[in-house]
Amino acid sequence: MAPEHTPSSSGSGGVELGRFLRARRTRTSPERAGFTVGAGLRRTPGLRREEVATLAGISIDYYVRLERGKETRPSPSVLDALARALHLDDQEHHHLRELAARAARYAPAPPPAPGRTVRPHLRLLLEAMRPHPAYVISRSMELLAWNPGGLALYAGLDDWPATRRNLARYLFLHPAARDLFPDWDKQVRGCVSRLRAIAGTAPDAPDLGNLVGELLLKSPDFAGLWERYEVTGRKPALKTFQHPRVGTVTLTCQTMHLEDTPSQRLGVYTAEPGTPDHDALLLLDMTEPRTAPRPPEKDREQAGELS
Structure with a gap:
């Protein structure tokens, strides 16, 4: 099992935000995003990082930092632009905002598990x-x-x-x-x-x-x-x-x-x-x-x- 897949292995608040962006990017087809795909094979599934950055109107370096979990305070306008670029539905868009909010206030101490007592x-x-x-x-x-x-x-x-x-x-x-x-x-x-x-x-x-x-x-x-x-x-x-x-x-x-x-x-x-x-x-x-x-x-x- 790769450790990066488990919920408890995130090293910073931005890691989970980056995982979500990467997962949605690789599942967004270039055709749906408006790109013309030629006859040659694309080595990257879905969109390339630079394509997402272009669609969202942000720099490639900034988007790469987001995916790598090194940028943890994207503005609401950037999040909205990314949601449009990746064709997120309302539920996915809301999840993106929640991940960004958590990244901004991340605390490394794990929260306690909820109680099992039923009233x-x-x-x-x-x-x-x-x-x-x-x-x-x-x-x-x-x-x-x-x-x-x-x-x-x-x-x-x-x-x-x-x-x-x-x-x-x-x-x-x-x-x-x-x-x-x-x-x-x-x-x-x-x-x-x-x-x-x-x-x-x-x-x-x-x-x-x-x-x-x-x-x-x-x-x-x-x-x-x-x-x-x-x-x-x-x-x-x-x-x-x-x-x-x-x-x-x-x-x-x-x-x-x-x-x-x-x-x-x-x-x-x-x-x-x-x-x-x-x-x-x-x-x-x-x-x-x-x-x-x-x-x-x-x-x-x-x-x-x-x-």
Whole structure:
């Protein structure tokens, strides 16, 4: 695994900004940018550095310093010009601004990982949502709390101990995930885009660094998508599962940030009562989760399970 790929390896605030610019430059076609490409082969994928500089109206030396992480205070007008030159959409443009803001105020001390504690009233809310599958996840997609359907919907996830239940880890490393999602390729692209967007503005966060490092080592699919540095990924309202227990089921998906706990999100899947999809949820709600093997006591202490 190349160290430059992990979120926690940035040596300065401008490094992640440079990575993003480089990734978007190599994925912007010269034709889209208005350049005429001759018959000869271009050794550089996408745009050359000097082409981006020209389109943005800045010097080549200044742009090179941006990509190398040596320039950490680009002005808002320069950022807007770069966004136009690289044809960034609104979400990518916003991410570019966030990276620049972080570069300007960079502090080398890594921030603490968000807490894993789920407040009691949220657990009551999960229970009240039955039979609709619901769960609380962390910003790194770690499953923190769930109702029966929220766990059973992800077929085979209860094979893993609670400390390893992470939806990103499930998508890439669990053998049941590819069969569960008929559009697995789309699901994993959205997953990596969300992690990339968060890691870009918090590259030293240990919860993200540990997860990304594991997936880079164990999943070539993840590594390839991570390298693309896409941060645009909207979650579809409808999601279809090919579940081994209840068959094909299509559900409406909704996620939301929790008040006073910005690092946690509530996810809920719903179906209209009286429909076959809702009947499937009733069956899933009655699923008794299998008891997964618990990790050794030392691992549980590191995960914060033991006091």
